[in-house]
Amino acid sequence: MKFLYKHKFIVLSVVVVSLQSCFVAKDYEQPDIVNQNNFRTDSIPQDSLTMANVSWREMFTDPVLQEYIEEGLTNNIDIRVALQQILYAEAYLKQGKAGYFPSLTGNATFTHQELSSNSQFGGFFSSLDQYEISGNLSWEADIWGKIRSQKRAFEASYLQSVAAHQAVKTKLISNIASTYYQLLSLDEQRKVTEETIENRKNSLETTKALKDAGNVTEVGVKQTEAQLYTAQAILIDTNNQIRLLENTMSILLGKEPEDINRTSLAQQSIDTELKTGVPAQLLRNRPDVIQAEYGLVNAFEMTNVARANFYPSLTLTATGGLQSLDLGELFDTNSLFATIVGGLTQPIFQKRKIRTQYEASQAQQEQARLRFRQAFLTATKEVADALYNYEAATEKIEVKEKEYNAYDTATNYSEELLDNGLANYLEVLTARENALNSRLNLINARYTQLNSMVNLYEALGGGWQ
Numbered sequence: 001m002k003f004l005y006k007h008k009f010i011v012l013s014v015v016v017v018s019l020q021s022c023f024v025a026k027d028y029e030q031p032d033i034v035n036q037n038n039f040r041t042d043s044i045p046q047d048s049l050t051m052a053n054v055s056w057r058e059m060f061t062d063p064v065l066q067e068y069i070e071e072g073l074t075n076n077i078d079i080r081v082a083l084q085q086i087l088y089a090e091a092y093l094k095q096g097k098a099g100y101f102p103s104l105t106g107n108a109t110f111t112h113q114e115l116s117s118n119s120q121f122g123g124f125f126s127s128l129d130q131y132e133i134s135g136n137l138s139w140e141a142d143i144w145g146k147i148r149s150q151k152r153a154f155e156a157s158y159l160q161s162v163a164a165h166q167a168v169k170t171k172l173i174s175n176i177a178s179t180y181y182q183l184l185s186l187d188e189q190r191k192v193t194e195e196t197i198e199n200r201k202n203s204l205e206t207t208k209a210l211k212d213a214g215n216v217t218e219v220g221v222k223q224t225e226a227q228l229y230t231a232q233a234i235l236i237d238t239n240n241q242i243r244l245l246e247n248t249m250s251i252l253l254g255k256e257p258e259d260i261n262r263t264s265l266a267q268q269s270i271d272t273e274l275k276t277g278v279p280a281q282l283l284r285n286r287p288d289v290i291q292a293e294y295g296l297v298n299a300f301e302m303t304n305v306a307r308a309n310f311y312p313s314l315t316l317t318a319t320g321g322l323q324s325l326d327l328g329e330l331f332d333t334n335s336l337f338a339t340i341v342g343g344l345t346q347p348i349f350q351k352r353k354i355r356t357q358y359e360a361s362q363a364q365q366e367q368a369r370l371r372f373r374q375a376f377l378t379a380t381k382e383v384a385d386a387l388y389n390y391e392a393a394t395e396k397i398e399v400k401e402k403e404y405n406a407y408d409t410a411t412n413y414s415e416e417l418l419d420n421g422l423a424n425y426l427e428v429l430t431a432r433e434n435a436l437n438s439r440l441n442l443i444n445a446r447y448t449q450l451n452s453m454v455n456l457y458e459a460l461g462g463g464w465q
Contacts, residue, residue, distance in 0.1 A: 025144065025145025025146070025148055025149045025301075025304040025307075025308065026300075026304060028152075028296075028297050028300050028301070030283075030293070031296075031369060031372070031373075033372065033373045033376050050281055050285065050460055051272055051273075051274065051456065051457055051460050051462055052281070052285040052457070052460035052461045052462040052465075053285075053462075053465070054272050054457075054462060055465065056069060056173050056457075056462065056463045058272070059270065059272055059457055059462065059463075060177055060270075061269070061270075061271075062180075062263055062267065062268060064180075064261060064262055064263055065176070065177060065180050065262075068176055068180060068249070068253060068260075069173055069176050069177070071253050071254075072172050072173075072176050072252050072253050072254065073169065073172065073173075074254075075253060075254030075255065076172050076252060076253065076254045077254055078168050078172065079165070079168055079169065079172060080254075082161070082164055082165035082168045082169075083165060085161045085164065085165070086158070086161045086162055086165055088161070089154075089157050089158040089160070089161040090158055090161075092154045092157060092158070093154045093155060093157070093158040095154065096150055096151040096152075096153070096154030096155065097151060097154075099142075099147040099150055099151055100142065100147060100151075101139075102137055102138060102139035103137070103138050103139075104135060104136070104137050105135065105136045106133075106134070106135050106136075107132070107133070107134050107135070107136070107321075108132070108133050109130075109131075109132045109134075110129070110130070110131055110132075111128075111129070111130045111132075112127065112128070112129050113127060113128040113129075113130075114126070114127050115127060115128060128325070129325060129327075130323065130324070130325055131322075131323070131324050131325075131326075131327050131330045132321060132322065132323045132324075133321050133322045133330070134319060134320065134321025134322070134323070134337075135319070135320060135321055136317070136318070136319045137317070137318045137319070138315060138316070138317045138318075139315065139316050139317075140313055140314065140315045140316075141313075141314040141315075141316075143311075143314055144308040144311050145304060145308060146304070146305050146308035146309070149301040149302070149304035149305045149308070150301070150305055152297070152301045153297075153298045153301035153302050153305065156294045156295075156297035156298040156301060157294070157298050159290075159294045160291050160294035160295055160298065163287045163288075163290040163291035163294060164287070164291050165287075166287035166290070166464035167287035167288045167291055167464075169287075169463060169464045170287055170458055170461065170462065170463040170464045171458065172252065173458075173463040174454050174455065174457065174458035174463065175252055176249070176252050176253075177454045178451050178454050178455075179245055179248055179249045179252065180249070180260075180262060181265075181268065181447055181450045181451055181454070182245055182447060182451070183242060183245050183246070183249070183260060183262055184262060184263070184264060184265040184268065184447075185265055185443050185444065185446065185447035186238055186241055186242045186245065187242070187262070187264065187265065188264070188265045188266075188443045189238050189440050189443050190235065190238045190239065190242065192436070192439050192440060192443070193231055193234050193235045193238060193436075193440075194235065196231045196436050197228065197231045197232060197235065200224065200227055200228040200231055200432075201228060203224055203227075203228075203415075203432075204221070204224045204225055204228055207220055207221050207224040208221055223426075223429050224429070227429060227432060227433065230433075231436070234440075245260075246258070246259060246260045265443070265446060265447070268450055270450065270453045272453075272457075274387075274390070274456070281460075281461075282376060282379045282380065282383070282460070282461065283376070284461075285460060285461030285462070286375075286379045286459075286460070286461035287461060287464055288375055288378075288379070289372070289375045289376055289379050289461075291375075292368075292371050292372040292374075292375035292376075293372050295368045295371060295372070296365070296368040296369055296371075296372045298368070299361070299364045299365040299367070299368035299369075300365055300368075302361050302364070302365075303358070303361040303362055303364075303365050305361075306354075306357045306358040306360075306361040306362075307358055309347065309354045309357065309358070310347065310354060310358070311346075312344050312345055312346035312347075313344070313345050314342075314343075314344050315342070315343050315345065316340075316341075316342050316343075317339075317340070317341045317342075317343070318338070318339070318340045318341075319338070319339045319340075320336070320337065320338035320339070321336075321337065322335040322336060322337075323335055323337050379459065379461075382455070382458075382459035383456065383459045383460060385455070385459075386452050386453075386455040386456035386458075386459050387452075387456060389448065389451075389452040389455065390449060390452035390453060390456060393445055393446075393448040393449035393452055394449055396445045396448075397442070397445045397446060397449060400438065400441055400442040400445050401442060403438050403441075403442075404435065404438040404439050404442050407431060407434045407435035407438045408435050408439075410431045410434075410435075411428070411431040411432050411434075411435045414427050414428045414431045415428055415431075
């Protein structure tokens with residue numbers, strides 16, 4: 001009998017090994033999505049050291065801005081939600097690691113039966129009581145790698161949540177810095193507008209005096225008065241934008257809207273050297289790209305699990321405990337019982353559920369691969385966009401400075417000629433308006449340059465390290 005049992009076990013083992021040779025859970029390999037020749041950085045230096053490796057504390061040196069970034073990383077709602085998502089994924093990661101262990105359940109039951117006189121034991125007992133305390137141990141052999149694949153899928157899901165947190169962190173740092181710089185530029189515009197209002201008030205008094213002297217008409221007075229009102233309207237809009245941005249900044253910091261303290265636009269400088277690194281670094285630095293790849297890993301491993309469902313499962317079940325008709329004899333050695341069952345279960349007809357799960361997992365894997373590819377393409381676009389915006393803003397600053405100087409000089413000359421009765425007043429009005437707009441545009445160009453550096457830092461995946 002022992003020989004027959006051993007022979008059956010050997011046959012079963014041979015069958016399992018033969019089937020296993022047909023299927024083993026595949027190992028993930030990163031798809032080739034990087035085209036080294038199509039990374040548009042033009043004249044920007046590329047080497048192994050990218051801006052993304054620079055800490056945000058070294059990138060943004062304004063101490064006030066640094067305090068706001070610290071506060072945002074601690075209190076921002078999106079950051080805290082992402083942390084909870086990590087804890088959620090970590091719980092399933094622990095479950096995946098426990099997949100190799102057997103499951104154990106304990107039972108304690110009491111059964112009372114009223115027996116029919118015509119039943120098998122009814123002639124001997126009118127009723128029957130049975131007491132039982134037992135434990136059930138079950139274990140499945142991971143012969144196809146299904147449990148291993150599930151474990152890896154949970155690991156990928158956990159790492160995906162970590163990358164998602166890093167992506168939120170990078171985005172938050174970028175948003176805080178960008179909003180802060182925009183507030184500084186609006187402060188500068190407000191200062192310029194307030195100076196313009198004072199100058200136009202003085203110009204209005206001068207124009208009235210020129211009218212009394214017969215050098216200009218009432219039309220000139222009204223046009224100067226209208227320019228004053230235009231500047232006052234610009235100031236109202238600027239103050240409103242500042243309040244709205246302060247509210248936005250407060251929400252980024254995870255608190256109710258309040259005043260935001262800040263320095264000045266003239267004090268800002270980003271001295272980090274522009275280096276984009278090589279394209280493959282986006283796969284290591286960009287949290288959203290990393291997140292997308294872990295999504296692909298998860299889908300890949302779940303496809304392994306779905307494929308393993310086609311194959312038989314080898315299980316071992318053991319049940320043992322105490323069983324007695326008399327409660328007083330329940331803990332007697334004669335009440336001991338045990339059962340051991342080994343089984344090989346092969347799915348045959350499951351209403352196409354297994355096939356459907358496998359086909360669905362393949363489709364989900366392809367979707368994840370395409371999302372990974374899309375994330376990388378988006379990253380390369382954002383890097384190129386930020387670089388071009390920075391270069392354009394830098395060139396524009398030079399042009400706008402020349403433009404403003406020209407308009408400012410023209411304004412001074414025209415006003416001097418007007419005072420001597422040698423200029424058309426319309427020329428003076430036009431020069432003043434152009435000078436104001438040019439100065440405001442110059443401030444915008446300086447903000448755009450700073451913001452482009454922030455966007456490039458984010459696009460390269462900086463900030464979360």
